[in-house]
Amino acid sequence: MRSEAARAAILQATVRLVQDRGYDRLTIEGIAAEAGVGKQTIYRWWPSRAALVADCLLGGLLLRDRFELPNTGNLRDDLVAWVSSIFELLGKPQGEMLMRSLIAAATENVDVGLRLYESLGTDSSLTGRLQSAIDASELRPDAPLDEMREALVGAVILRALSRLPAGEGVAERLVDVVLGSATA
Amino acid sequence: MRSEAARAAILQATVRLVQDRGYDRLTIEGIAAEAGVGKQTIYRWWPSRAALVADCLLGGLLLRDRFELPNTGNLRDDLVAWVSSIFELLGKPQGEMLMRSLIAAATENVDVGLRLYESLGTDSSLTGRLQSAIDASELRPDAPLDEMREALVGAVILRALSRLPAGEGVAERLVDVVLGSATA
Amino acid sequence: MRSEAARAAILQATVRLVQDRGYDRLTIEGIAAEAGVGKQTIYRWWPSRAALVADCLLGGLLLRDRFELPNTGNLRDDLVAWVSSIFELLGKPQGEMLMRSLIAAATENVDVGLRLYESLGTDSSLTGRLQSAIDASELRPDAPLDEMREALVGAVILRALSRLPAGEGVAERLVDVVLGSATA
Amino acid sequence: MRSEAARAAILQATVRLVQDRGYDRLTIEGIAAEAGVGKQTIYRWWPSRAALVADCLLGGLLLRDRFELPNTGNLRDDLVAWVSSIFELLGKPQGEMLMRSLIAAATENVDVGLRLYESLGTDSSLTGRLQSAIDASELRPDAPLDEMREALVGAVILRALSRLPAGEGVAERLVDVVLGSATA
DNA sequence: TTTTAACCGAGACGGTACGTCTTGTCTTATA
């Protein structure tokens, strides 16, 4: 019978440590100590620290609602707001580190990678928002939604890797590039 | 006086080991052994293994000419060919591992990140190619080149993280998304 | 819960290596390899290689019964036999190296020093033998036993440091010097 | 052409470092730095750090005149004074460390060992003093001077290894033990 | 109700790699 208390403590400890020190300084021993748990309890349920991060991400513990994609009826505005909020996070040292931690975890774990691939680990509202834009005739019915999403999310990931601050207008231009071919 | 022989041996050993086993199994001790070099000689000149990878990338030792961006005069065809060749590499286990290795290194080292940011670590011909497309009136003079590049390269990075095979037509649609707003 | 198997393997490996190569070429890594043990298992229980040697000495693993002090009823003969047997050991390269190893360890570790101080690391029968000589009226009741022991053992230590072969009659003269003032 | 300045600087640096930090923390690199000299200059002229210490000892740089054996005409008093002065040195932390440093060096280098063997590294006046005691009929003509010296010096060495403070009367009793058989 | 089997915390174990330190050799440039 699995102990739910232990499970929760482990995931929370993981979140705390990733946010405080980053993925590369995250250790199983550190998590066990922080969670007040034996190492074996971690190894019993997760195969690697990357899988732990994946679980945190899945449970919404790492990016919960941070980047809710709004739906005001104006797709461009919504996307710009969303991208801007992410860029804002990247502007803070801890936010930038968190994003890089997720990317690092993704290089080791498919689940994390897939989770990022669908809108940056958030409740993948991006696909839904684009689809609803088609329904509202804001986008052409044959717009390549997947590729648009990949371009948008990918640009954000790449920005995080570059560690460059996103200057004025970057979010707008990025959204325009992505929407360009697909708007009426 | 720095030994050029040692420097070259270290970089080559790094390239070999990254390609064979991936970044996460790359160790300083392994590099030193492979290069026939003392560990201190590595630590004397590089602060971390990520910096070593950055140097390899800079020296063109890791991706040299792998993704030469052609210039046939037709921008769309050129970009599709370039993206396709990258997708092809990602289809092979070793190629995928190499790309993920670079991304992992980028999460630890700004230089690697910047190098990826400008066209995927290749001799950043992408910017030049886009500029020449403006000159040839293939693109609008005010096309947001940087954001176009970010979207394109970012999509490729993200694809690597997702480990999903790039299906039929993905390269084309991706290029079309990116070029959409800027052509004609 | 400490592993007795590991403890024994480590001490035995230490003994073997000290005897084969001497204290100055004794390394923690070498002991760990020889014992088939992780380095941390050594560091967990001993603070230094000198402490390891002290433990071996204490456990009788290094000089066990090598220099049993006989008790024939004739103190002078017994001491001469004992000193001679030590000089004989010092005549062999390995024996000399072992003795110098112990002295070297003693310079770094009090316990080894004390163990040498009381009769050369052997089960300190020397004090007992001298006491029984008083009881048998072979020595004056007020004979300064401690100083006699120090003089005798010290002379042996010093001989080991000098690396000079102990010539004919040295053992006898040494014992006579030490016993001189204390024999009826 | 050997640089006398370098030679002196090296020996003085050795003395300083041995006295300050002890033999086990004495390194060739440290000496070179302290002396403002290249390492090669040391290796060119001395085979090991123990040989360096031997040279310092020989040159009187380490124990110069520290333990001058007096000659008042009363052998016992002279020896007691000499042993007491050594015990006094051993009572100070730095003096004890210095003596242990010499012993440690002796385990690695014959010259140091021999130097200790003949009266503790001092200008070997001990033998001379004993001889003159014979001449003055303070000792029997056939007294075993060598063994007496070994017993006395050895006891002091051993005391240093034991790190035990020499209590009241130890010096006297020690001298009496050694002189016992040879007086009157 | 008692057994028993799984899970728990704790942490020792054999290992690997870390980044530092020192060794003794070598090369360079300085004077």
Added chain:
DNA sequence: TATAAGACAAGACGTACCGTCTCGGTTAAAA
């Protein structure tokens, strides 16, 4: 041409974690 300066290959240092493996000490279901 002997130096100081210091790079080099080698390898030990002591530390940090890895993933596996006992330990006893709770639980909770099965007997």
